[in-house]
Amino acid sequence: MTNDDFAEIAGVVRRRSGIVLTGDKAYLLETRLGPVLAKFGLASLGALGQRLKQRPDDVLERAVVEALTTHESSFFRDGKPFEHLARILPKLVSARAPGAALRIWSAACSTGQEPFSIAMLIADTLGPRPECRVEILATDISAEILTRARQGVFTQFEVQRGLPIRSLVKHFKQEGAKWRVSPELAAMVRFEERNLLNDLSAIGKFDAIFCRNVLIYFDAPTKTRVLDALSRRLMPEGVLYLGGAETVLGLTDRLVPVSGERGAYGISTQRAAA
Ligand SMILES: C[S@@+](CC[C@H](N)C(=O)[O-])C[C@H]1O[C@@H](n2cnc3c(N)ncnc32)[C@H](O)[C@@H]1O
CATH class of the missing domain: 3.40.50.150 (Vaccinia Virus protein VP39)
Known part of the structure; x- marks a missing residue:
């Protein structure tokens, strides 16, 4: 994945959800986007970056955001x-x-x-x-x-x-x-x-x-x-x-x-x- 591919993926996430992914979060893309790549028949994160750049795709963008949101929670958190x-x-x-x-x-x-x-x-x-x-x-x-x-x-x-x-x-x-x-x-x-x-x-x-x-x-x-x-x-x-x-x-x-x-x-x- 090039810096441009990372910027493309992070840009989609930021525009759609507000979530900011800085360069030190590249590992998150590696660990979480595997199922999205498989589902959309994409060979690599680079291919995903290129696809997002080529044309808007609501379903793909939504899947990327879903995969990159963090859902940590607990009952009565912090009391x-x-x-x-x-x-x-x-x-x-x-x-x-x-x-x-x-x-x-x-x-x-x-x-x-x-x-x-x-x-x-x-x-x-x-x-x-x-x-x-x-x-x-x-x-x-x-x-x-x-x-x-x-x-x-x-x-x-x-x-x-x-x-x-x-x-x-x-x-x-x-x-x-x-x-x-x-x-x-x-x-x-x-x-x-x-x-x-x-x-x-x-x-x-x-x-x-x-x-x-x-x-x-x-x-x-x-x-x-x-x-x-x-x-x-x-x-x-x-x-x-x-x-x-x-x-x-x-x-x-x-x-x-x-x-x-x-x-x-x-x-x-x-x-x-x-
Ligand atoms: C870490 S969880 C927090 C859960 C709970 N509020 C708590 O404190 O335990 C963050 C949640 O925010 C959601 N989220 C992220 N961006 C959002 C947005 N733009 N609009 C609504 N929900 C969003 C995520 O999907 C995720 O479920």
Whole structure:
């Protein structure tokens, strides 16, 4: 693969997903694109680079992006955002207009551990019959990963990462060597394919947004663009949760840290009306 071929492949990934692949990530292409080469009858990464250069091919480009997204996730990842959400849930519920649903968005949900953690937290905090409707929207750019997430089935290794044993027993059923989320939990989460770079206004506003461990893959202008778009999807009192290595500082003035809560952000009062 020449530098030009690498630049071609990385350019497609960046344009379609925002993910930046620097030269030191060439090994990722080597390790992950083998199945794509086989599927499309391409002999090498060089041949892939040439094909992408010759003509636009939506199906091929999509497959390249799918192969190069990273789906690492775990239940109740980092703990703190979920503890904070549990603490503010009663306030968010009582702030609802009569008849309005409580809406929470997992904006790069990967294999589903994040939205199902939110569903467990809500079921455990508000009880089986909450006083308002609850909607959890879980979205990701990867159609393949969403197919997996929708199944709500996790391996023993996955449930051992972050899921307390009492939550496993309460909310999952064992099926052979795997664990399936309960129908009640599954019914709380709706999965949709969405690209964070696209117009998101159709999905409405949310009381809480989890957009965790995806901005790290973007460059600064893309982070700013996505953060501004997310701020427009937040209710005035809503909270945005980012990953441990992510921040809004230096990227946007539409969002400000929630005092004393690492990784939690609210809409800046100066920008709330904008
Ligand atoms: C590392 S996982 C994070 C999963 C989960 N939020 C967590 O923190 O455990 C990153 C996810 O972001 C998704 N992703 C990457 N670029 C995206 C984009 N432009 N729009 C939506 N999702 C994207 C990937 O497909 C992947 O599933």
